[in-house]
Amino acid sequence: MTVVNIAADRGISLPDLRDKSFALRQRMMNMAADKGEGYIAQGLGIADVLAVIYFRQMRFDPQNPNWMDRDRFLMSTGHYSVALYAVLAEMGILREEDIASYGLNGSDLPMSTFDETPGVEITGGSLGHGLGQGVGMALGLRLDGRDAAVIVELSDGELQEGSTWESAMSAASFRCSNLTAVVDCNGIQADGPLVLDMEPVADKWASFGWAVVEVNGNDIGQLCAAFDELDLVTDRPKVIIARTTPGHGVPTLVARERAHFVRVGEGEWDLLIEELENNRG
Numbered sequence: 001m002t003v004v005n006i007a008a009d010r011g012i013s014l015p016d017l018r019d020k021s022f023a024l025r026q027r028m029m030n031m032a033a034d035k036g037e038g039y040i041a042q043g044l045g046i047a048d049v050l051a052v053i054y055f056r057q058m059r060f061d062p063q064n065p066n067w068m069d070r071d072r073f074l075m076s077t078g079h080y081s082v083a084l085y086a087v088l089a090e091m092g093i094l095r096e097e098d099i100a101s102y103g104l105n106g107s108d109l110p111m112s113t114f115d116e117t118p119g120v121e122i123t124g125g126s127l128g129h130g131l132g133q134g135v136g137m138a139l140g141l142r143l144d145g146r147d148a149a150v151i152v153e154l155s156d157g158e159l160q161e162g163s164t165w166e167s168a169m170s171a172a173s174f175r176c177s178n179l180t181a182v183v184d185c186n187g188i189q190a191d192g193p194l195v196l197d198m199e200p201v202a203d204k205w206a207s208f209g210w211a212v213v214e215v216n217g218n219d220i221g222q223l224c225a226a227f228d229e230l231d232l233v234t235d236r237p238k239v240i241i242a243r244t245t246p247g248h249g250v251p252t253l254v255a256r257e258r259a260h261f262v263r264v265g266e267g268e269w270d271l272l273i274e275e276l277e278n279n280r281g
């Protein structure tokens with residue numbers, strides 16, 4: 001799919017969105033380097049998705065993050081916290097001193113997300129619950145007559161949990177057209193590749209009554225086009241199947257066989273950061 005500057009009519013161009021996702025990756029790498037470890041491969045993989053959601057798709061006022069009519073972004077994978085903190089910092093919701101405390105004891109920015117952190121909508125950690133919470137929020141907003149959307153990120157590993165499919169069934173049955181799921185299909189799960197074969201993922205969602213678009217989740221143009229296409233759907237919940245590459249932007253991490261949790265030697269973080277800088281696409 002070739003998309004030329006489709007983002008321009010939303011006030012941000014594709015090159016600017018690419019700059020944003022690069023800035024997110026830089027932030028994540030610096031946070032992981034300070035901490036010395038982290039779920040950085042997933043974060044790098046989902047940076048483009050987050051850039052499009054926060055800087056183009058969502059109606060959201062960083063000056064007023066608790067605005068009741070805001071669109072909500074729910075990150076179901078609490079262990080991807082480094083990615084969410086990066087985008088919240090880039091939005092100006094988290095301060096630089098918050099970021100400096102990432103992962104430390106007593107910090108507002110724990111390694112797994114917590115709903116008391118500014119800008120974080122739900123507590124993560126126990127996988128398989130984000131979509132259900134998203135359905136509840138979407139229904140609540142509709143009942144309140146609010147014109148607000150809910151976007152839920154979830155992982156391919158979470159597709160192996162029954163609660164995800166109960167939520168998918170409910171959303172379709174209740175015709176939650178104000179709900180969009182983004183499935184981060186990065187192909188990894190804890191100790192290596194996905195344990196269960198979940199293909200064909202798109203067909204599964206379609207059979208549950210969702211409007212489905214499948215994209216390369218590291219292609220910002222395709223992501224923008226997917227959101228635009230789904231914005232036209234008004235009678236069903238929607239899902240974007242985003243095929244992402246863990247470690248995107250840092251070849252050594254892309255090549256790493258076990259990338260679920262990354263711990264490298266102190267000096268090696270600098271080399272990985274250098275790789276990111278040298279691979280700015």
Ligand SMILES: Cc1ncc(C[n+]2csc(CCOP(=O)(O)OP(=O)(O)O)c2C)c(N)n1
Pocket residue numbers: 039042077079125126127128155156157158186188189190260
């Ligand atoms: C209910 C639940 N079971 C197990 C875990 C432990 N756990 C943490 S991350 C993870 C891997 C899950 O795979 P996926 O969600 O696809 O994430 P990725 O490997 O891409 O980080 C697991 C099993 C958990 N957090 N919650």
